[in-house]
Amino acid sequence: MYKITKSEQLSENEYDFWIEAPRIAAKAQPGQFVILRINDNGERIPLTIAETDPSNGTIRLIFQVIGKTTAELSKLNTGDSILDLTGPLGMPTEIKNYGTVLIVGGGVGIAAIYPIVKGLKQAGNRVITILGAKTAELVILQEECRYYSDELIITTDDGTLGVKGLVTEAMEQVIAREIINCSWAIGPSMMMKFCTLTASKHEVPIYVSLNPIMIDGTGMCGGCRVTIDGNIKFACVDGPEFKGTDVNWDEFISRMKQYTDEEKQCLTADQKVQVTPHG
């Protein structure tokens, strides 16, 4: 059993948990994820590790309520436990000094870019971070990201915080004024696809982190397969990070919708949950 040592609600649908998992806390690097299962009837779902505290043996998971499992998880409190937690899984981000880097996080994807922002800053990069969300209250980890960024730009769809508009518009402005050596974008699939188009238009290398449907997370089932530069890759072991320009986006986005009908069926038992596709 893995005990929740701290739980907090960040917004209507976003939650911030610290969970006891000493082995994972000791090993996790930016870009890696865990697979968790809440109880015996539960499914296995992947969540990015937002932060670790090796001295306390805890890891931080920030998640959005999307389906049944995240809904159930959101109802757990400090002191409760989950049944299974495996990790750290996936290949870590390649942290090194690139020069100037541009890092874009959208919605709950901000939780996934935060360890990358922190790692790249500590590796000596000049870090420009763009955080985007629908509205002000969904801009999570603002202070943490600001602390490790040389420059922080916030965009919201409704203009309630930062600049009104899309992250890609902010990207264009940054790329127009200075040379970017490498970039990352993590968020909804559509956002990552358009960030890729923006970066590649200006020949800026870009990495994205894919979150397809997964089961085991160790390369055994092939459910998370994605087409990368024409080849079948498994996001759980070959990724989750890939060059954005190598990803077959239409296929990826289509495969995210595989179980939409089944998810709705699951939710009839749990009507409180909102239905939105994975990603």
Add this chain to the structure above:
Amino acid sequence: MARRSRTKTPIAEQKPAVRKSNFDEVCLGYTIEEGQAEAIRCLQCKDAPCIASCPVMIDIPGFILAIKAGDMQEAADILGRYTNLPAICGRVCPQEKQCEQVCKLGKAKNFEPVAIGKLERLVADWALENQDFSTLSQSTQPKIGKIAVIGSGPSGLTVAGDLAKLNYEVIVYEALHDAGGVLTYGIPEFRLPKRIVKKEIQSIEALGVTIETNVVIGKTITMDEIMNEFDACYISVGAGAPNFMGIPGTALNGVYSSSEYLTRINLMHSYEFPKYDTPIKRSKNVVVIGGGNVAMDAARSAKRLGAEHVSIVYRRSLEELPARIEEYHHSVEEEINYHWLTNPIEYMNDGHGNLNGVKCIKMELGEPDQSGRRRPVPIKNSEFTIEADTVIEAIGQGSNKVLLSTFPELKLTKWGYIEADPKTGETSIPGVFAGGDIVTGAATVILAMGAGKVAAVQIDKYVQEKKQTPVTTKV
């Protein structure tokens, strides 16, 4: 003595019309009386060819004699000396190609061999019902050493059980949340009930073996740490990375690997969705690609999930089918259709990213290939399409690279499996042993167990003779 029956004592099975809509076990097993009737058929050969053809060398005439005498405890004790997983072996071993194939009774004109596998299952099931594993005595002597076993499938469980019996401290690491490896995620309930797997695993834990789930070696714990903290380790991670044919449409929704399909069903109970949270597509027309036991398992599972039409597409003919013939017969009884000498060439898109058909081509058999089987060759202009909303590729597995990629010192074969001496399980690194599918490529449960038995003896030898200062002397 009663006259020997020419044929095996019949065994009760669920009727095809009933079982094709449930996941309960197909074969119901012998009663003790039926088992005794079958045991009488055994000739008790002095040279017992059945023993020699068993990868774990079970004293087959011995346990059969005990059944005949009605001494089930004695039969269980004999089995227990050779195998830690008899209820599993009794169900999934390819007996017809091992012990039963060489049975002298079966060599006699018009006689069937003794139903050794079914008798093993009878004894094992009796033991699971009647033996209290919690009372098994564990030695209080200081442990000889500490061994890590990586992977809790049949090979890992066997080595763990045998080393525990030799008085080692053994920790088994499992990446998934349940132990058992392929026994748990791969083989369906109707062939191998999970309660049987759980019970036999408990019997191994009762020997003093610790199983830690949710640990991925190479990620959660590194091989360096394993090498420092243990006297030796045994790598039995299986061959779990699914192969794909890679034909157009592989990414369509509705295209599964057999590993994914069976993992959803067996490990995650998706056939009980929504009681269990993991979904699986309930399809009308299912096509399975491949001809092994895994293909049979996938096809029969699809039928049980309610599919109206399930076909197996196999590029060779029935003669070359690698699956057990018993499973083939079961599948035919359950109305699984076969497209022999056929290969898929494209998965068809309904225009919304979902599968709606499998385009196939007819094949003919040419010259033998490296496997000795005649190589299938496509016949020009013989394309046709099978309607399908789910396709399951059951075309084999490769080696999983998660651990191997973090352990570059370990020598691999040209196919990416671990290079290990089949007689000892030794790898290129002292103290690191390996066996099962990660050495041989996908094979059978009993071969993996055989490798575990061999390695247990060699690991003991290695720690006692070569390793001067074992890392543990813990009591």
